[in-house]
Amino acid sequence: MKSSRRSFIKKSSVLGAAASLSTLPFSLLANSKADNIKIGIIGLDTSHSPAFTKLFNGENPSPELAGFKVTAAYPYGSRDIKSSMDRIPDYIAQVKELGVEITDSIEAMLEKVDVVLLETNDGKPRLAQARKVIQAKKPFFIDKPVAASFADTQLIYQEAAAAGVPIFSASSLxxxxxxxxxxxxxxxxxxxxxxxxxxxxxxxxxxxxxxxxxxxxxxxxxxxxxxxxxxxxxxxxxxxxxxxxxxxxxxxxxxxxxxxxxxxxxxxxxxxxxxxxxxxEGYEPLAVKIAEFFKSGVSPVDSAETLEIYAFxxxxxxxxxxxxxxxxxxxxx
Known part of the structure; x- marks a missing residue:
């Protein structure tokens, strides 16, 4: 690994933690249906998307998840992995029943939300999708795999850090x-x-x-x-x-x-x-950490550790x- 890459892995968590909370596009005191923190989803080709939506949009969410609502989603997602593509119609129906609006582009979805779950099952389009989220200055959780290569994974973290956009990734395990x-x-x-x-x-x-x-x-x-x-x-x-x-x-x-x-x-x-x-133990422990991250703007997992996992x-x-x-x-x- 070149010295610049090694330096970024060591310093990226410091940059993420230094992002000003004043840049977060919502009130940290949101606690009613009128001022819910609005979550957008990219990718309805994975079971994670309806699972998270059910946790955040349920009638009686756990106290740690209160104050959030998934409000909009862009379904795609993989377009060349059949097992992922075949899931999309059913997952669209599931999240629509929970009050989620389906948009025809990532850009349209980003205009409607405060924060993002980047859930696309396929790692190949992740870099291009993440760049749109970063450009929109939306804090985002990026599910596994972050990308389809270590190089793209590192680019996503570098560009998010440079833009001051909070990013968090972790497996529920x-x-x-x-x-x-x-x-x-x-x-x-x-x-x-x-x-x-x-x-x-x-x-x-x-x-x-x-x-x-x-x-x-x-x-x-x-x-x-x-x-x-x-x-x-x-x-x-x-x-x-x-x-x-x-x-x-x-x-x-x-x-x-x-x-x-x-x-x-x-x-x-x-x-x-x-x-x-x-x-x-299910998705809820991770969802709680995602909610904490969206409120604080600070990833609970050091970005250098995440990058080391992908390098491993x-x-x-x-x-x-x-x-x-x-x-x-x-x-x-």
């Missing part, structure tokens, strides 16, 4: 209770290592782990924290096994399953014992191309 307790509450003392797993189905046009492996990789980084230096990858008939070496000598692994039952989880190893990380996955692809050779994350471009 980051907010598994035990993973959070290990990282922030010292539940098992000093973290010595972690083995994480998730499905890792592959979609053409994306580095292998970007499409679904991101979930397990995010579990791994939630527990271990940033600081991975090199990645090596071993492929088996049923799974991808990726071994990360952290700068302090710790080892963390990700096992991405391509066949069999799809499950999410892992085991964290600590100085005070080990802990099974548990099961997926890109390095895993490079290791695959090199027959399992260790690849330095700093060499990823």
């Amino acid at each position: 980051r907010y598994m209770s035990n993973a959070q307790a290990v990282r922030y509450d010292g539940k098992i003392g000093k973290v010595l290592g972690c083995d994480a797993f998730s499905p890792a189905t592959i979609e053409a046009g994306h580095p292998d782990l970007f499409w679904y492996g991101i979930h397990g990789v995010e579990i791994l980084f939630t527990v271990m924290g940033p600081g991975c230096e090199s990645v090596s990858r071993v492929n088996t008939p049923d799974a991808d096994v990726v071994i990360g070496k952290w700068k302090d000598g710790r080892i963390g692994t990700f096992r991405g399953t391509r066949t069999g039952k799809h499950e999410y989880g892992g085991t964290a190893f600590g100085s005070d014992g080990n802990l099974v990380l548990g099961k997926y 996955m890109e390095a895993a692809d490079e290791s695959k191309r090199r027959g399992g050779e260790a690849v330095a994350i700093g060499s990823v471009k």
Whole structure:
């Protein structure tokens, strides 16, 4: 990785946190139907879109989600991934029942909302879509995958930081209770290592782990924290096994399953014992963090950590191309 890229990964979180709250296009005190913070969605080709809409627009949302409403959506979205395209008509119907207006362009949607959920399932159009959101100065949550390459992911973060536009991305698996307790509450003392797993189905046009492996990789980084230096990858008939070496000598692994039952989880190893990380807990914990982000303008996940996650996955692809050779994350471009 060039020195400028390394510098950006280190400094990007500082730039994001420094964005003035006065630039947010709504009142932080919104608490009635008349002054709801209006959310727009880009992409109705993923189950995440109706799931978030149901949480924010339900008759009795949790207190943490009160004061928000999804009001407009642009459906597209992937236009060349059939499994995504086929979902769009049903998801349009679902969100319309919840009071969401469907627009015929991203630009029209942006005029109607305060903040954005960029949900397009396909990473390939993400950079172009994110640029429209950034130009409109709308804070946005960008779902997985941020883009279809590390280079595009980095560009999105660079351009958002340069424009002073708050950005946040995370898998919902980051907010598994035990993973959070290990990282922030010292539940098992000093973290010595972690083995994480998730499905890792592959979609053409994306580095292998970007499409679904991101979930397990995010579990791994939630527990271990940033600081991975090199990645090596071993492929088996049923799974991808990726071994990360952290700068302090710790080892963390990700096992991405391509066949069999799809499950999410892992085991964290600590100085005070080990802990099974548990099961997926749904979208609401992430939705709560998104709501907090929209109010504060500060991402709950350091942008440098998010960029390292995507560099880790890109390095895993490079290791695959090199027959399992260790690849330095700093060499990823």
